[in-house]
Amino acid sequence: AQTVTQSQPEMSVQEAETVTLSCTYDTSESDYYLFWYKQPPSRQMILVIRQEAYKQQNATENRFSVNFQKAAKSFSLKISDSQLGDAAMYFCAYVTGANSKLTFGKGITLSVRP
Amino acid sequence: KAGVTQTPRYLIKTRGQQVTLSCSPISGHRSVSWYQQTPGQGLQFLFEYFSETQRNKGNFPGRFSGRQFSNSRSEMNVSTLELGDSALYLCASSRDEGSSGANVLTFGAGSRLTVL
Numbered sequence: 001a002q003t004v005t006q007s008q009p010e011m012s013v014q015e016a017e018t019v020t021l022s023c024t025y026d027t028s029e030s031d032y033y034l035f036w037y038k039q040p041p042s043r044q045m046i047l048v049i050r051q052e053a054y055k056q057q058n059a060t061e062n063r064f065s066v067n068f069q070k071a072a073k074s075f076s077l078k079i080s081d082s083q084l085g086d087a088a089m090y091f092c093a094y095v096t097g098a099n100s101k102l103t104f105g106k107g108i109t110l111s112v113r114p
Numbered sequence: 115k116a117g118v119t120q121t122p123r124y125l126i127k128t129r130g131q132q133v134t135l136s137c138s139p140i141s142g143h144r145s146v147s148w149y150q151q152t153p154g155q156g157l158q159f160l161f162e163y164f165s166e167t168q169r170n171k172g173n174f175p176g177r178f179s180g181r182q183f184s185n186s187r188s189e190m191n192v193s194t195l196e197l198g199d200s201a202l203y204l205c206a207s208s209r210d211e212g213s214s215g216a217n218v219l220t221f222g223a224g225s226r227l228t229v230l
Binding site (some may be wrong): 033037042043044045046047050091093095099100101102103104105106107 | 145147149156157158159162169170172202204206208217218219220221222223224
């Protein structure tokens with residue numbers, strides 16, 4: 001079965017510091033897309049960043065960047081200069097093919113200490 | 115522009131009843147997908163609709179069904195509700211970028227269903 005594993009259920013970071021959230025996945029497909037979604041207490045899932053598997057260059061979006069290791073099937077998210085508003089649940093996910101059938105990990109709860 | 119709108123936001127039902135949830139996608143988005151979120155199982159894919167046709171279906175019993183209308187709005191229905199159906203139901207829409215498979219989902223705020 002194709003899976004996404006987020007082994008750390010909770011993490012905490014000091015405001016302005018950097019934190020890395022880990023994610024591993026398992027798929028036999030060669031063409032796929034990886035995502036990190038954020039879900040704050042308001043429940044609305046928000047796309048943080050996405051990565052095309054065929055691109056070796058790691059995606060970045062302002063303070064958010066990924067470390068994509070295709071051979072290791074690892075896709076970690078680095079948040080720099082953490083802010084209080086970054087506190088949320090973060091989900092790693094991937095999709096194969098031209099559809100919206102994402103496979104999500106269980107998520108990690110990130111807290112930010114002031 | 116308006117985001118993905120889900121109604122109702124909260125609802126309480128009793129076992130055996132049925133429920134219908136509605137989702138209005140972002141204007142121009144043709145694909146609508148539904149996810150069930152529970153503390154135990156996490157986020158699980160229910161189904162996806164594109165151009166009024168079900169394109170993908172997750173591993174849920176036949177009690178879960180959906181449809182999409184010509185204006186891309188979608189509804190999902192759960193019949194004969196069970197306690198385990200209590201969950202947050204999330205709808206997402208995407209522009210559907212075709213064979214690139216790079217669908218970027220925009221989620222709604224969800225409908226919180228409680229089954230008593």
